Amino acid sequence: MENFRKWVETALGSGYEYEVYLESTEKLLVETSNEQPENLSKSKELGLGIRVIKDFKQGFAYTTEVSQDSVIKCVKKAVESLELTPKDEGFVLNKNPSKIELKTIYDSEGTSISVDDRIEMLINLERLAKRFDRRIVGSRKSSLKELKVEVYCLNSYGLEYSYKTTYFSCFTSALAVENGEETISYEYRAGRFIKDIDFEEMAKDVSFKAVSQLGASSYETKVIPVVFFRDSAALLLEAFSPMFLGDSLVKDKTMLKGKENTTVGSPMLTIIDDGLLENGLGSLELDAEGIPSRRNLVIEKGVFKGFLHSLYTAVKCGVEPTGNSVRNSFKSLPTSGIRNLYIEKGTYSLDDLLNAYDETFLVLDLMGLHTVDPISGDFSLGASGIILKRGKKEKAVRGVVIGGNVMDLWTKLIGLGDDLRMYGHVGSPSLLIEGITVGS
Incomplete structure (x- = not known):
């Protein structure tokens, strides 16, 4: 990482703040249909995003080449885009990085499962659905996706963190037939470890939903x-989750604006966004800008408690960030987003x-x-x-x-x-x- 820091600082010169976000993603996708293998795909993507700030103006650029020459060119493109950006007091970096040792959430056992065994897992999932009800005759598609992700991030204020993790997701469908009528239903699960995916429950739920609608x-x-x-x-x-985000508040695109600490639902309703949920898909000790993650009460017993903020939206709204900065990839800037949002x-x-x-x-x-x-x-x-x-x-x-x-x-x-x-x-x-x- 010190090489990246040196390259960026050499290219920038003095007076600039910067953030470097390096990400490597390996994807393995296995698909089956009607108990037969259908598709296998593998891909790998490596890239680097660079954000530069000066006088509350921000520039951003990314590259899929991580050599010294490519990084320097990327820095120059970011500076060029900065010159075209209007000033915004929200354009700031994390100036108080926390020294947190990130836990390893990596499924070595799951990633070692062979492709043939993954195919068999999906075929067994389809067979399980059939066993739950004789009217389940097949599956249009089932899939198991694995992501292996490595991230390195640093900024000009001393922030530096890295982690390596895994994500698994499974999708299946069930086709039910009776008296010439067909219905189809779908089911999805995801986790950081493959053992977090309950294949039997998936089969039971997808079978129940398909048969129930005959x-x-x-x-x-x-x-x-x-x-x-x-x-x-x-x-x-999930569909309504944007209303909880700081970006929606800044853009005046949420019905919850001005309703902090007011009743918006039943006393039975508590909604939580927890960036520290054990093995949650969005869990990590830090958010995408290095702000410590936390458990945020969004709605508590029917009372709206507040919005989920990135560093940018927190500055714009004059509040503390909530650890809800997320990035889709190295190709995008951080924004406010949910981590693990659920109804209690x-x-x-x-x-x-x-x-x-x-x-x-x-x-x-x-x-x-x-x-x-x-x-x-x-x-x-x-x-x-x-x-x-x-x-x-x-x-x-x-x-x-x-x-x-x-x-x-x-x-x-x-x-x-x-x-x-x-x-x-x-x-x-x-x-x-x-x-x-x-x-x-």
């Missing part, structure tokens, strides 16, 4: 208690939630999540699931619409499941909402 029909328009199955609840939380679990089983009312709609699939509006909180989504009478399946429904405002949904939360699961960077238990308009 024979689906439309449904009359009415207000009805709704249970969001845990993955649907997590996906809804409750004590009720899924059956308890489904039996709470005489009639309940269990949401198993949501469509159109990209259309939700974090600025107003409004949503109108396609949904599929099951209508239950006194906890027993009455009929499957498909093509219905559920709509409203997320704050109204939070306020009507009256039951939290004990089945919290993380789906990548977001997680949720199943949620019982007192009443939502459901219709065709």
